[in-house]
Amino acid sequence: MKFLLWAIIVFFTFVAQASISLFDITPNLTVVLAFYAGIREGEIKGLFFGSLIGTVEDSLSEAFLGPHLLSKGLAGYLSSLVYSRFFIWTPLLGVISMIIFTFADGIIVFMLRSIFDGMPASVGAALYVIFIQSLMNAPFGLFLRPGDK
Amino acid sequence: MPKKWLFLFLFVIITLSLMTYQSNRQHWFPLKFLNNTFNMFHDLKHSFIDSIKSPFQKMLIREEENRRLQAELAKLLQEQQQYREVLLENKRLKDILSLKEKEHRYVASAHVIARSTDRWSNTFIIDKGLPHGIEKDMAVVSNQGLAGKISGVSGSYSYLLFVTDMSFSAAARLQESRVEGVIAGTGFRKCRLKYIPYEEEVKKGDIVITSGLDLLFPPGIPVGYVSKVDKSNIGIFQDIEVLPFVDNTQLEVVVIIKKG
Numbered sequence: 001m002k003f004l005l006w007a008i009i010v011f012f013t014f015v016a017q018a019s020i021s022l023f024d025i026t027p028n029l030t031v032v033l034a035f036y037a038g039i040r041e042g043e044i045k046g047l048f049f050g051s052l053i054g055t056v057e058d059s060l061s062e063a064f065l066g067p068h069l070l071s072k073g074l075a076g077y078l079s080s081l082v083y084s085r086f087f088i089w090t091p092l093l094g095v096i097s098m099i100i101f102t103f104a105d106g107i108i109v110f111m112l113r114s115i116f117d118g119m120p121a122s123v124g125a126a127l128y129v130i131f132i133q134s135l136m137n138a139p140f141g142l143f144l145r146p147g148d149k
Numbered sequence: 150m151p152k153k154w155l156f157l158f159l160f161v162i163i164t165l166s167l168m169t170y171q172s173n174r175q176h177w178f179p180l181k182f183l184n185n186t187f188n189m190f191h192d193l194k195h196s197f198i199d200s201i202k203s204p205f206q207k208m209l210i211r212e213e214e215n216r217r218l219q220a221e222l223a224k225l226l227q228e229q230q231q232y233r234e235v236l237l238e239n240k241r242l243k244d245i246l247s248l249k250e251k252e253h254r255y256v257a258s259a260h261v262i263a264r265s266t267d268r269w270s271n272t273f274i275i276d277k278g279l280p281h282g283i284e285k286d287m288a289v290v291s292n293q294g295l296a297g298k299i300s301g302v303s304g305s306y307s308y309l310l311f312v313t314d315m316s317f318s319a320a321a322r323l324q325e326s327r328v329e330g331v332i333a334g335t336g337f338r339k340c341r342l343k344y345i346p347y348e349e350e351v352k353k354g355d356i357v358i359t360s361g362l363d364l365l366f367p368p369g370i371p372v373g374y375v376s377k378v379d380k381s382n383i384g385i386f387q388d389i390e391v392l393p394f395v396d397n398t399q400l401e402v403v404v405i406i407k408k409g
Contacts, residue, residue, distance in 0.1 A: 015190060043153050047160060059180035060187060066168035070161065077157055116172040 028133040031105040032140045034072040038079030039146040050076025067112035071105045083146045091142045098141030099134045106130030244292030254407035257281040261400050271311035278305040289403050294371035294394035312393050320363035324356040342389040351378050
């Protein structure tokens with residue numbers, strides 16, 4: 001049941017990601033899912049879940065398998081560490097961490113694609129897009145909190 | 150904990166190796182089949198949104214079209230009105246021109262630019278005056294008939310005393326019977342034909358023209374027609390009401406002619 005619910009959420013996240021755009025920039029909603037999976041389910045499950053989302057995203061992006069797989073897997077794993085090891089969740093910290101994770105995810109994907117395939121955009125444009133995506137995701141940090149241990 | 154880190158390390162190594170492998174060979178998409186599912190869903194979503202949006206979009210387009218057509222219609226009506234005005238003006242000017250050609254006493258033609266501010270007098274202001282040769286007591290006619298006389302001249306403007314004014318009078322006669330009398334204003338819409346003997350046969354509809362005997366108005370200018378004849382009053386003259394041909398509400402262009 002839980003997996004089915006996650007599958008539905010993932011499905012609609014991808015649909016939403018392909019349907020919404022702000023300033024001609026599509027949001028990066030999948031990193032929010034990976035982040036949430038990490039803080040709710042722990043490192044390993046977060047890593048697994050993030051990898052799964054990344055695999056789907058890579059397959060849909062028709063570039064090559066890997067950039068999203070790695071970045072989302074890392075997001076799932078490391079987001080769990082943030083609240084279990086270093087910080088106690090507060091809304092402000094949630095917003096900051098969401099911005100950092102989205103930014104890091106964008107940078108990783110951009111770098112990996114630049115290294116293994118070809119530069120998908122100029123550095124300036126990429127930074128602008130990633131910055132806007134980070135701001136778009138920031139409000140999610142207010143609501144996505146870790147589960148009670 | 151170290152096990153988890155090892156797991157992460159392995160994950161990073163595997164993905165990097167995978168990417169390195171793909172960079173030299175064909176790209177690999179294990180879940181590519183999902184593309185069709187998403188595309189189908191997007192198509193459905195698009196159709197669904199379109200079916201909702203479409204009627205509103207059509208309404209908006211119709212609304213916009215309606216607004217545009219209304220503006221166009223207003224513009225066309227305005228243009229039509231202008232054309233009509235030009236046609237009417239053309240007709241009036243033609244009438245004036247024919248009057249000018251017929252009338253050898255022609256002095257000037259003028260536009261009525263205003264009514265007198267005194268609501269009790271039937272006086273109009275016309276846009277010609279001394280420089281155009283207009284003098285006091287000159288006759289004023291329109292294409293329909295006698296309009297009145299010049300009651301005063303002030304620079305480039307003159308005052309037209311309309312036939313219905315109480316202080317207006319002119320020598321007149323009935324066109325058919327040639328009976329002479331005096332046409333005078335009543336202060337309202339009608340005139341009165343005075344001094345027509347009781348025994349004279351006057352019918353409703355008889356036309357009244359100027360006789361020229363007053364040496365002010367040239368003879369033969371149509372003034373109006375008899376609208377009412379009253380013989381019931383005891384006296385030697387009939388009470389004859391005359392409706393002027395010239396309608397003071399439609400007076401726009403007039404011609405000033407020399408004294409008879």
